[in-house]
Amino acid sequence: MAKELWKGNEAVAEAAIRAGCRFFFGYPITPQNEIPEYFSRHLPEHGGCFLQAESEIAAINMTYGAAGSGVRVMTSSSSPGISLKQEGITYIAGAELPVVIVNMMRGGPGLGNIAPSQSDYFQATRGGGNGDYRTVVLAPSTIQEAADLTQEAFDIADVYRIPVLVLADGLIGQMMEAIEWRSPKPRSLPPKDWATDGSRGKRGHNVVNSLYIETEDCTALNRKLQQKHELITKNEIRYEEFMTRDAEVLFVSYGTTARVAHAAVLKLRKDGVKAGLFRPITLWPFPEAALRACAQQTNVKAVVTAEMSMGQMLDDVKIAVNGAKPVRFVGTGGGTIPTPAELMDEAQKAIEEVWNHGRRIPALQRAN
Amino acid sequence: MAVVYRRSKGLTDAQTHYCPGCTHGVAHKLVAEAMEELDIIGTTVGIAPVGCSVFAYDYFACDMQEAAHGRAPAVATGIKRAHPDLAVFTYQGDGDLAAIGTAEIVHAAMRGEKITTIFINNAIYGMTGGQMAPTTLVGQTATTAPLGRQQEHYGSPIRMAELLSTLDGCVYAERVTLTDVPNILKAKKAIKKAFELQLSGAGFTFVEILSTCPTNWGLTPLDAIGWLKEHMIPYFPLGVYADRMEERRHDA
Amino acid sequence: MTHEIIISGFGGQGVMAMGKLLAEAGLKEGLNVSWLPSYGPEMRGGTANCSAVLSSEEIISPMVLEPTELIAMNKPSLLRFEPHMAGGGKVFVNSSIVDIPATRKDISAYYVPCLDIAAELGNTKTANMVMLGAYIKATNLLRQKTVREIVSRMFSGTKAALDSINLEALRRGAACVEGEA
Numbered sequence: 001m002a003k004e005l006w007k008g009n010e011a012v013a014e015a016a017i018r019a020g021c022r023f024f025f026g027y028p029i030t031p032q033n034e035i036p037e038y039f040s041r042h043l044p045e046h047g048g049c050f051l052q053a054e055s056e057i058a059a060i061n062m063t064y065g066a067a068g069s070g071v072r073v074m075t076s077s078s079s080p081g082i083s084l085k086q087e088g089i090t091y092i093a094g095a096e097l098p099v100v101i102v103n104m105m106r107g108g109p110g111l112g113n114i115a116p117s118q119s120d121y122f123q124a125t126r127g128g129g130n131g132d133y134r135t136v137v138l139a140p141s142t143i144q145e146a147a148d149l150t151q152e153a154f155d156i157a158d159v160y161r162i163p164v165l166v167l168a169d170g171l172i173g174q175m176m177e178a179i180e181w182r183s184p185k186p187r188s189l190p191p192k193d194w195a196t197d198g199s200r201g202k203r204g205h206n207v208v209n210s211l212y213i214e215t216e217d218c219t220a221l222n223r224k225l226q227q228k229h230e231l232i233t234k235n236e237i238r239y240e241e242f243m244t245r246d247a248e249v250l251f252v253s254y255g256t257t258a259r260v261a262h263a264a265v266l267k268l269r270k271d272g273v274k275a276g277l278f279r280p281i282t283l284w285p286f287p288e289a290a291l292r293a294c295a296q297q298t299n300v301k302a303v304v305t306a307e308m309s310m311g312q313m314l315d316d317v318k319i320a321v322n323g324a325k326p327v328r329f330v331g332t333g334g335g336t337i338p339t340p341a342e343l344m345d346e347a348q349k350a351i352e353e354v355w356n357h358g359r360r361i362p363a364l365q366r367a368n
Numbered sequence: 369m370a371v372v373y374r375r376s377k378g379l380t381d382a383q384t385h386y387c388p389g390c391t392h393g394v395a396h397k398l399v400a401e402a403m404e405e406l407d408i409i410g411t412t413v414g415i416a417p418v419g420c421s422v423f424a425y426d427y428f429a430c431d432m433q434e435a436a437h438g439r440a441p442a443v444a445t446g447i448k449r450a451h452p453d454l455a456v457f458t459y460q461g462d463g464d465l466a467a468i469g470t471a472e473i474v475h476a477a478m479r480g481e482k483i484t485t486i487f488i489n490n491a492i493y494g495m496t497g498g499q500m501a502p503t504t505l506v507g508q509t510a511t512t513a514p515l516g517r518q519q520e521h522y523g524s525p526i527r528m529a530e531l532l533s534t535l536d537g538c539v540y541a542e543r544v545t546l547t548d549v550p551n552i553l554k555a556k557k558a559i560k561k562a563f564e565l566q567l568s569g570a571g572f573t574f575v576e577i578l579s580t581c582p583t584n585w586g587l588t589p590l591d592a593i594g595w596l597k598e599h600m601i602p603y604f605p606l607g608v609y610a611d612r613m614e615e616r617r618h619d620a
Numbered sequence: 621m622t623h624e625i626i627i628s629g630f631g632g633q634g635v636m637a638m639g640k641l642l643a644e645a646g647l648k649e650g651l652n653v654s655w656l657p658s659y660g661p662e663m664r665g666g667t668a669n670c671s672a673v674l675s676s677e678e679i680i681s682p683m684v685l686e687p688t689e690l691i692a693m694n695k696p697s698l699l700r701f702e703p704h705m706a707g708g709g710k711v712f713v714n715s716s717i718v719d720i721p722a723t724r725k726d727i728s729a730y731y732v733p734c735l736d737i738a739a740e741l742g743n744t745k746t747a748n749m750v751m752l753g754a755y756i757k758a759t760n761l762l763r764q765k766t767v768r769e770i771v772s773r774m775f776s777g778t779k780a781a782l783d784s785i786n787l788e789a790l791r792r793g794a795a796c797v798e799g800e801a
Contacts, residue, residue: 177655201409207425
């Protein structure tokens with residue numbers, strides 16, 4: 001199939017439609033406006049419905065209602081809007097509804113700015129709303145991956161009855177790259193026999209609910225969710241390794257920053273520094289065991305976490321590496337994208353720190 | 369043997385948790401009977417609120433969803449847009465609908481969302497134990513207004529039927545009460561009409577039911593009815609506030 | 621072969637469209653491409669810019685830090701981006717409104733009065749196409765035919781009337797740098 005040039009936001013919306021999503025509820029916020037705009041143009045052609053809600057809160061609750069009635073549905077926003085959606089997301093998790101949510105992250109905290117950022121990592125991977133729950137978090141680093149993962153997100157949501165978050169940033173939302181449309185590996189999807197789509201006298205009444213007033217019932221729900229989380233951790237972890245087999249300095253990075261880290265690895269290799277990249281694709285479940293194994297290789301001397309935040313995924317990297325190797329951090333907050341040179345600097349510091357008075361690495365060529 | 373009365377098929381066999389003298393039970397019965405008479409129990413989805421009627425999903429025999437506080441109209445919108453063939457109703461109290469969920473109800477009405485909202489106005493927060501509601505009357509005491517609602521501090525109570533009736537999308541808005549049999553019959557008629565208009569695709573329909581809360585008002589059930597008549601009805605007059613289909617018939 | 625291009629100017633000068641056009645044409649010629657806009661308030665009247673990468677290699681990072689080519693449609697763009705250009709790069713200056721020259725000696729500068737030419741053609745909105753014609757001629761990055769095809773595709777349907785003037789704009793732009801490349 002021929003490659004086509006797609007803008008990230010539009011590719012995500014088109015991917016959802018290709019995955020059978022026919023309903024979208026959202027509220028405008030930069031830098032993700034092309035998503036609702038695309039749905040507003042194209043969902044009617046597919047017999048679906050696009051609705052611009054009065055708020056993010058209303059949008060996520062419309063999404064809850066539609067998902068509870070058994071249809072594939074999506075909402076999207078950017079950081080401050082995703083904060084508003086947290087109420088609905090915890091209800092969706094509690095009621096075990098399949099929903100896909102896209103966050104094209106921007107700088108924060110507060111109103112922040114509209115530049116690309118990765119500072120919602122904690123919110124995305126730790127919950128964000130109240131209660132013990134997780135959302136599956138998929139972090140694409142190219143438009144191709146954004147299109148692929150968005151399609152697959154609907155299957156994951158349906159299989160496990162869980163909210164799935166596609167976590168990207170303004171750069172991926174706004175950028176255009178060439179992609180190829182392809183379908184995810186078919187999965188066997190469970191029937192939605194729990195949906196409130198009208199009993200029509202053929203069954204008892206279905207109830208979509210997250211209220212469990214008896215403590216033993218609520219405890220049982222929590223156990224059930226935990227078992228589901230364990231199953232997802234067993235089945236759905238994804239990551240990519242680049243030049244890690246002989247790497248002495250190992251970058252850990254996701255999404256947009258992983259592309260910068262990839263460039264830094266290539267430049268470092270040119271300078272004779274053995275660098276590698278471990279890129280988590282699922283941020284929850286985090287590829288903890290795989291990263292540990294990678295970092296524990298004897299060739300790895302130091303780990304450098306690079307993020308567009310002030311150090312959030314860093315916690316997960318430290319948990320995974322578990323003290324086996326020194327873990328350093330390089331990152332930027334507030335919407336600045338780090339340069340390969342900044343990452344290369346940090347790699348040099350990491351190696352110098354490890355060897356202290358040992359071998360010097362060649363002077364690095366600095367961009368800018 | 370002739371059956372003179374039976375439980376509506378629109379209700380489950382569950383025993384409700386409502387306090388003695390509370391009018392939620394009667395309101396539930398009327399909604400259930402309307403669904404049964406219109407033969408839509410199997411094609412209706414109800415949305416329960418947060419508040420005293422939070423367990424309504426156990427009491428209504430149709431499919432039910434439980435919404436976050438105030439969000440029932442948004443949840444209903446999601447269901448109705450996905451399934452235009454279903455009847456969808458929300459059942460909400462005054463804190464849910466007129467405080468935390470004001471944006472959701474106003475915009476559902478503005479869009480002319482083809483749903484029915486049953487609004488239980490008892491001028492108090494029941495489930496949380498008697499706090500002030502946006503519909504609490506000036507001078508009425510509440511656990512968060514121990515000296516009574518002060519107008520200069522909180523303003524005057526909100527009249528939702530009147531407010532929503534100003535929106536073109538709200539095709540029907542009526543305020544009723546459940547103080548006696550004639551009023552209960554009127555309320556039943558209003559609820560059924562609201563569902564019928566929804567099914568005809570007319571738009572958003574709204575029935576506000578003035579209700580009692582003997583427990584939190586600190587009155588006997590009978591005195592509570594007396595208090596409602598004496599204090600609530602003068603401020604929240606009963607009647608039809610919007611009936612755009614009727615207007616259209618007249619215009620035609 | 622990797623071209624890292626920054627196109628910058630006032631909102632409304634069509635800088636985004638120029639970048640998209642280059643990316644589309646590059647894709648058609650089998651290159652790897654990316655296009656990245658600046659976005660936000662600057663889209664409405666301020667200075668807007670986009671970057672495009674066209675490469676025979678895989679594009680690792682789409683951020684352009686050291687452009688090999690700069691198209692400066694206004695003065696602030698030249699001042700802002702010229703210092704970051706890669707040595708040996710090419711800068712294209714809209715000399716109709718930019719009254720200063722490029723200062724670096726290690727880059728080649730092309731002065732294209734694209735707005736004046738567009739005015740001669742009867743539509744000042746085609747200034748970006750004039751500039752693009754000059755860019756393609758001077759860099760030899762893409763076949764003229766490919767670009768013309770993409771332009772015709774972008775201006776089809778209700779915009780078809782603009783097609784012939786755009787094609788003429790491309791030709792006039794190319795003529796500007798004839799013999800200079």
